[in-house]
Amino acid sequence: MPPATAVLQLHPDRLLPADPEVRAIARRLHASVADLPVVSPHGHVPAAWLADDTPFVDPTSLLVTPDHYVNRLLHAHGVELSALGVGQGPLEEEQSRAAFRTVCAHWDVFRGTPVRYWFESQLADIFGVEVRPSAATADAVYDQVAACLVRPEFRPRALHDRFGITVLATTDDPCDDLAAHRRLTDDPSWTGRVVPTFRPDRYLEAAGPTWNADLDRLAAVSGVDTGDYAGFIEALEDRRRHFRAHGAVSTDHSHPDVRTDVLEPAEAARLFTLGRRGEITAEEATALRRHLLAEMARMSVEDGLVMTLHPGIRRNHHTPTFERYGADVGSDIPVALELTDALRPLLSRYGTAAGFHLVLFTVDETVFSREIAPLAGFYPSVFAGAPWWFLDAPEAIRRYRGAVTESAGFAKTSGFIDDTRAFCSIPARHDMSRRLDAGYLAGLVAEHRLDEDEALETAHDLVVTIPERTFKL
Amino acid sequence: MPPATAVLQLHPDRLLPADPEVRAIARRLHASVADLPVVSPHGHVPAAWLADDTPFVDPTSLLVTPDHYVNRLLHAHGVELSALGVGQGPLEEEQSRAAFRTVCAHWDVFRGTPVRYWFESQLADIFGVEVRPSAATADAVYDQVAACLVRPEFRPRALHDRFGITVLATTDDPCDDLAAHRRLTDDPSWTGRVVPTFRPDRYLEAAGPTWNADLDRLAAVSGVDTGDYAGFIEALEDRRRHFRAHGAVSTDHSHPDVRTDVLEPAEAARLFTLGRRGEITAEEATALRRHLLAEMARMSVEDGLVMTLHPGIRRNHHTPTFERYGADVGSDIPVALELTDALRPLLSRYGTAAGFHLVLFTVDETVFSREIAPLAGFYPSVFAGAPWWFLDAPEAIRRYRGAVTESAGFAKTSGFIDDTRAFCSIPARHDMSRRLDAGYLAGLVAEHRLDEDEALETAHDLVVTIPERTFKL
Amino acid sequence: MPPATAVLQLHPDRLLPADPEVRAIARRLHASVADLPVVSPHGHVPAAWLADDTPFVDPTSLLVTPDHYVNRLLHAHGVELSALGVGQGPLEEEQSRAAFRTVCAHWDVFRGTPVRYWFESQLADIFGVEVRPSAATADAVYDQVAACLVRPEFRPRALHDRFGITVLATTDDPCDDLAAHRRLTDDPSWTGRVVPTFRPDRYLEAAGPTWNADLDRLAAVSGVDTGDYAGFIEALEDRRRHFRAHGAVSTDHSHPDVRTDVLEPAEAARLFTLGRRGEITAEEATALRRHLLAEMARMSVEDGLVMTLHPGIRRNHHTPTFERYGADVGSDIPVALELTDALRPLLSRYGTAAGFHLVLFTVDETVFSREIAPLAGFYPSVFAGAPWWFLDAPEAIRRYRGAVTESAGFAKTSGFIDDTRAFCSIPARHDMSRRLDAGYLAGLVAEHRLDEDEALETAHDLVVTIPERTFKL
Structure with missing residues (x-):
């Protein structure tokens, strides 16, 4: 029988491998990175929480x-x-x-x-x-x-410092003025780094219900007429500049698929005009989006923003829940993903472009060993994104390392991202990742596939060097 | 050299994890459930064996x-x-x-x-x-x-008692009179519980070679004219009542895919009539079956029968074997499965309906973490079915727990089903499942992700509470 | 800090399981096979290296x-x-x-x-x-x-002997005269066995840029007019005879998919003629290739050559790299694979034909448990090919055994193939496979699923009996 009131206690060896010898190695590896700062290059905590420091x-x-x-x-x-x-x-x-x-x-x-x-x-x-x-x-x-x-020690800024966060990325609409980010950088008492992320999904979906209104707003904030295709592209580039000026290091994209097809400019303009007239079909809008996603890569090659993809989710799967509660309440369900063919046009153009970074996330684990690791193991631009969402979990993370490392090594993975709006969970999420990586590396050492000095260096790289390099921090 | 006559001995620690510390925990967990009765909510043992108690x-x-x-x-x-x-x-x-x-x-x-x-x-x-x-x-x-x-102690009823079976489900044709089940419930010397399962596959496939004859038989046994669509639906509902009256708790469905599309009644009726005339195309028959599968969900919402899906098998893959030996002789081969989009129409309608239970089985393991666990982790109606057929095996079961638990927990899984026609294998199959679950839970305890009192409770739930709840026993 | 000059030392227990008890068993198993000869039934080392014995x-x-x-x-x-x-x-x-x-x-x-x-x-x-x-x-x-x-002890023949290679297969164009193989068999000082492999991919792809030239060359070397379909088939059969006369035991095939569809002879001839005229469409060429792949099976049934499939790779994914460096430089990327439906026509015809062997390789691991193991576990002709290319890696090999064994056992797997052009890596690759199989078998013994005498026998079979039987050596 369980005791009436069971104790809650975090065991120092939690998540480390059970085998005593492997655990001993893992303990040493984890200890070497346990207290390092938290770099969070992708997430959903609102910048205003820190800018305003309003108590929870x-x-x-x-x-x-x-x-x-x-x-x-x-x-x-x-x-x-x-x-x-x-x-x-x-x-x-x-x-x-x-x-x-x-x-x-x-x-x-x-x-x-x-x-x-x-x-x-x-x-x-x-x-x-x-x-x-x-x-x-x-x-x-x-x-x-x-x-x-x-x-007071539980207000956002105090927690931010206690968590040891040195970089925190938010996710933002291209039309966002980024005022909260500005307030933080303008605040001499603030020593952290909160960077916005350019997330233009809805602006690329010309059949979306709000697309025309979104583009009008885009024109308003950028001061560029979005009535024609050239203006639209210019307005997006303008907003990317705005984001970069506020510290952005990356863009983020989540569409039903990641197919990219580069259209002739005239064809792209034709589809764009249909969209502006509200006359575009779903199929045409998909063609335009696939072109625009390649355009996003082109812009990244030019302006240096890291491009991250979070595809393969059927959003708002349960329509009645969406109608009652809106998006992001838990009814998003993954679907199978295809990357090899879908990204080929983009990668044949930009895959070896200097400085281009493309981070591939997935909630379909089958692509880790089949597509992502082989892509990241050939293209200088491609990085295997850390396990995300449903896969940000102990056994899924182990499977990820097992599936990715043998073809792509450690150094072509993205480093951990927490992708969370649960601010207080950030330290536990990063610590979980460090524990699991320590366990994985310890397994390699125990099987004499890696020396311990290298495992120590890799554990450090995964927490410091690798996310900084991937996200150009 | 192997000894001429090697000993056969079942080791008490068989299937438990090799690590001594984890094994010790697993032993305690397994011991706590090893002698619990067997609940078998899905299988293929003929009821007549027990009704007649004929010696093997x-x-x-x-x-x-x-x-x-x-x-x-x-x-x-x-x-x-x-x-x-x-x-x-x-x-x-x-x-x-x-x-x-x-x-x-x-x-x-x-x-x-x-x-x-x-x-x-x-x-x-x-x-x-x-x-x-x-x-x-x-x-x-x-x-x-x-x-x-x-x-005498090896006759069916004696073995049934020795195996500790408290519930045994059979799988039955909708036209079956369930006389064997009736004989059992009418027999005062019988203390077990054998329940039929409504398996209407062939009645939903209007292009099948026997469909018209099947529907005629359905009319005969139900006393409802199946000449038109409304009568057909009424006849199916009548047979479900018949099954429920004989103790049925669930229906079972196995089609090439699980796509559901709700048709307008007039369109369903039109396709049905084409089928009755023998003029339906394969494509139209598929459209009708996808509609009828959603109808099965509608009926389950109304009559409370648990709906189980066993899809993704290409039956009788080797035609010459089928022609010589018929079905179910071992030449069925799995194919890739898609659930997220396929079930969306059904789930948007019935996914949160009170009391509706939909158990998803698969022989394509890729859907466990990608689709089944996320679906079971949101929809109150959805349960992640235990690994089945080719996946009812030690390492596949471990992969299943590893893939499903992190998104759906234990309590949204179905509990073990043996799905067997090999009567004497039932105890070993259930014991195998208990051993593997004990091992999985022991791993969580050893990694300090779960306290042992909780693991003990979960081990018990997986054998008792969870199958009873899933199958409304 | 890593030492300035770290030591390189191969640990005797490398790749064996970390758990001390399991490792002890694995050590015994590995020791029993560590020094057995190397049988390499599929690879890419040029025969000329050994024929000429030119120093590297x-x-x-x-x-x-x-x-x-x-x-x-x-x-x-x-x-x-x-x-x-x-x-x-x-x-x-x-x-x-x-x-x-x-x-x-x-x-x-x-x-x-x-x-x-x-x-x-x-x-x-x-x-x-x-x-x-x-x-x-x-x-x-x-x-x-x-x-x-x-x-001198590092020249190809000396290394070949030092590596303990008893069979080495090369991969060869059907028009190859196999002169190097002939020189070896004619050389009384040579005691090894180097066998060619018939690899006709380009001859089956009628829309390929070199197809007509290839067929002209085929006519020249075979002395059979390839101007019509019947002649083409006869020329292929002739070259297979040539290969068999030079010791070939297998054919190898790598196409975008493995779909097989048997065409009426007239239709095959019609498509062939279109191809010869340079007028075949991509779609027609695919239809013809799918027919020709089934023809390859038909020939294997007749002449006994083992048929091996290496599908599911998008070759030369990065076009600029291909244009600059040509093929086989690292930009091939896997795609998802489907076998169950694709191979059904072939297997319904030849799946139980006496002596027919079909070895299925994949770089999409999802098909191991879903399709390959079930196929190999029913069809006498089908063998589950060892993990290949990106999957020829420790953790992928473990996943392979975990995915395949439970449905197909050990004896329907192919045995290890190294598939390498890196001659000096052959011993390490085979030893890696032996270590991992020893570890896998040790796990079965430690969990009391297999007695150690059986594990010893199986370890030996995997290195000796199984590859010899699969490849008819």
């Missing part, structure tokens, strides 16, 4: 409501998203507490998931919780977190 | 002839299926003994396969065999099994 | 320039292929040394790859190098290898 309001709206990793599995167990605060606006104390109770009462459904690992890490490491969440302990845990949140 | 005739027709897992690999080594009794009707003693000798003489070809594991478990545990099968020992093994089979 | 010229043109496994990853790190000697013709001493320095200076990028494992094995085992390659040690390593190459 309550445990639920910090740890639960915005985190679809947490909510989706509760939904799968019959919990309404509204009961977790989703789509409810600011929460009343009782709503917040009730949602938190629901999470804790379902603690068992998270067994074996990284969500539970991250959540427990946050509770223990950041908020000093010492009991395992459960229906019985929910209120005590809630109270402890709430009591922390009113203290 | 001979070792070959019990253990070899009906088991395509055994026969296919022997066929791959050049053994004719006829030499194993397939398609031969009742076997003469010499035929039976010769077939058994062939199996034993090829014992080495089964090394590393679960077939060998199950077969040896049966020989040792049920029939007390203590020598490893080989050409030299074949007759002795045969004689020992044959000597058992004439004893 | 310099370290780079032996170990670097021809090995796209080495070069591709350096290219991915920004090294021009020309700087590694690719496309440069015979190298000057300074070019050779500079290229070798580049390799050594990038030694860290190979960490975790099999390329590094093989390269280090060669340096240590064959050339006696005792320092880890690096910028600092590059010249010393180069000098040591160069000093070896001038000695």
Whole structure:
């Protein structure tokens, strides 16, 4: 029988391999990188949190409501998203507490998931919780977190410093004025580095419901007429300049596929005009998007922004949930991905262009050994992106290293990205990655495939050199 | 050199992880569930065996002839299926003994396969065999099994009780009168539970060679005219009522794909009429089947029968074998599967319907982490089916837990199903699953990702709570 | 800090499982096969090297320039292929040394790859190098290898004997006169066995740029008019006879897909004629190739040559590299593969034909458990080819055994093939395979799924019996 109140304690050897000899090596490797700063080159924390340093309001709206990793599995167990605060606006104390109770009462459904690992890490490491969440302990845990949140050392900037974050990337609309980023760089008391990321997805989808309005807004913020194709391209280039001026190092793209086909300029202009008239078909819009994605590569070759791809997700799979709660609430489902043929036109043009960086992420693991590692193992521009979203999990990360390393080595991988909007989970996510890499490297050492001095160097590279090089930091 | 007569002995630690510390944990976990009853919510044992309690005739027709897992690999080594009794009707003693000798003489070809594991478990545990099968020992093994089979404690009901089976599901044609099931429930001396499963595949394939005859039979047994679409639907609903009245808890479906597309009623009726006239094209029949599969979901929402899908198999891949021996003799080969888009229409309609259960099985492992776990981790209705057929094997089961758990946890998996027509293999199959789950959970404990009290609870849930909940037992 | 000059030493337990108990078993298994001869039934070493026994010229043109496994990853790190000697013709001493320095200076990028494992094995085992390659040690390593190459015991035949090679297959154009093979068999001082392999890819692709010229050459060497379809088939059969007369045991095929469709003779003839007129479309050429691939199976049934398939590679993915350096320089990238439907026509015709052997290789690992193992586990003719190219690597090989064994056992796998043009890597590649199989078998023993006497027998079979049986040696 489980004890009524089980202890929550983070074991120093957590996630390290079970074999005693391998674990001993892994411990040494992890210890060598455990305290290094956090470089987070791709994520979704709002810059305004740090610019304004507004205290977090309550445990639920910090740890639960915005985190679809947490909510989706509760939904799968019959919990309404509204009961977790989703789509409810600011929460009343009782709503917040009730949602938190629901999470804790379902603690068992998270067994074996990284969500539970991250959540427990946050509770223990950041908020000093010492009991395992459960229906019985929910209120005590809630109270402890709430009591922390009113203290100054739990405000965003204090946590940012405590987490040891030296670079934090946000994800932003091309029309964003990046005022929060500007406020941070203009603030002499701020010593961190928060960089925007150019995410133009909707501007490349000419059949999207908001496309024409988006392009009008793009014209307004750039001061460039987007009435014709040349103006549209110029406006995008203008916004990329704006982003670079505010510290951006990369662009991010997520479309149903990553097919690239370079069109003749006249054909691209023709399709663009159809789109502006609202007369473009879905097929034509896809052709235009595939051309524009190659254009994004062309711009990256010219302006140096790293291009990252996060494809292969069917967004808002459950239409009623989307209609009620909007996007990003947990009903996105992966599909199979094809990269070899899809990226061939882009790579034949730009694959060996000086300074071009293309980071390939996937939630379809089958492409790791079949396509991504072979591509990253030949093209100087291609990097194998770290396991992302559903794959940012201990065993998936091990499979990733197992699938990618033998063809691409370590040095053509991207380094870890947390891709999170759950600010407080950032240290646990990066530490998880370091532990797993230490374990993987320890396995190589134990099997005499790598000397320990090299493993130590590689562990360090994976945390410092490799993300800095990939993202040109 | 191997000893002339090697010993057959089931090691108490078989299938548990090799690392001593992890094995010790796994032993404790396995011990806690090893003696729990067997719940078998999906399989192919005929109900008549238990209703009639007829003694099994001979070792070959019990253990070899009906088991395509055994026969296919022997066929791959050049053994004719006829030499194993397939398609031969009742076997003469010499035929039976010769077939058994062939199996034993090829014992080495089964090394590393679960077939060998199950077969040896049966020989040792049920029939007390203590020598490893080989050409030299074949007759002795045969004689020992044959000597058992004439004893009353080896009749079907006695074995059923000895195996500790509390629920056993059969798989049945919608027109089946379920008389054997009825005889069992009407028999006061019978204390088990044998439930039918509604398997309407052929009734949904309007271009199938027997479809019109099947629908005529359906009309006859249901008393509902199947001359038009409405009558057909009503007849299916009638048979589902009949199945539920005989204890059915689920329906099962196996088609080339799981695409669902809801047609307008008039269009469905039009296609149905074409089918009844024998004028439907293959393409139209596929459209109708995809609609009917969604109809099956609609009926499940209404009548509560759990819907299970077993797709992605190209049946009877080798035409000459099919022509000579018929179906289910080992020449079915898997193909790649797509679920995310295919099930979207069904799930957008019924994915959050109260009480709806949809269990997704696959023999294409790539969908476990990419599609099934994300679907089961969002939709309350979706459950990740246990590894099935070619994947019901130690390393495939480990890969399954590794691929599914991190996105869907344990509690959105189906629990083990044996899916077997090899009655005597049932205990070994369930025990194999328990051992592997114990090993997987022990790994989580050893890596400090789960406390042992939780692992114990989860091991129990996987054997008891989870299958009962998934299949509404 | 790594020592300035790290030691290079091959640990006797390299690649064996880390767990002490499993490793002890693996050691025994490996020891039992470590010194067995090397059977290499598929590869790319030129027969002329052995026929002529010309000394190797310099370290780079032996170990670097021809090995796209080495070069591709350096290219991915920004090294021009020309700087590694690719496309440069015979190298000057300074070019050779500079290229070798580049390799050594990038030694860290190979960490975790099999390329590094093989390269280090060669340096240590064959050339006696005792320092880890690096910028600092590059010249010393180069000098040591160069000093070896001038000695008689490092000429091709001496190395061939030292490597213990008893069978070595080359890969050859159907028009090749096989003079080098003939010189070897005619040489009384030569005791080895070098067999050609019939590789007709380009002759089956009627839309290929050289097809008509190839067929003219085929007519010239065979003395059969290839102006019509019947003559073409007869000419191919003639060349197969020629190959068999020179010791060939197999044919090899690598096309974009493995679809087979048997055409009516008249239709095949019609497409052939279009091709001969230069009027065939890409689609028609594909239809003809799919027919011709089935014809190759028909010929194999008749003449007994083992048919091996190496599909699923997009050749020369980076067009500019192909235009500058030609084929086989490292820019081939895998794509997803489908076998179940593609091979059905072929297998329904020839799948159970007496003596027919079809070996299926893949660089898309998803087909191992889904398609290849089920096919090899039913069809007597089908063998699961060893992991190849990107998958000929420790963890991929483990995944292969894990994916294939449970459905096909060991005895329906092909045995190891090295598929290499890197002559000196052959012993290390075969030893790697033996170590990994020993480790896999040791895991089965440690989990009590196999007795050790059986594991010993299986380890031996995998090295001796199985490749000899698969390739009819």
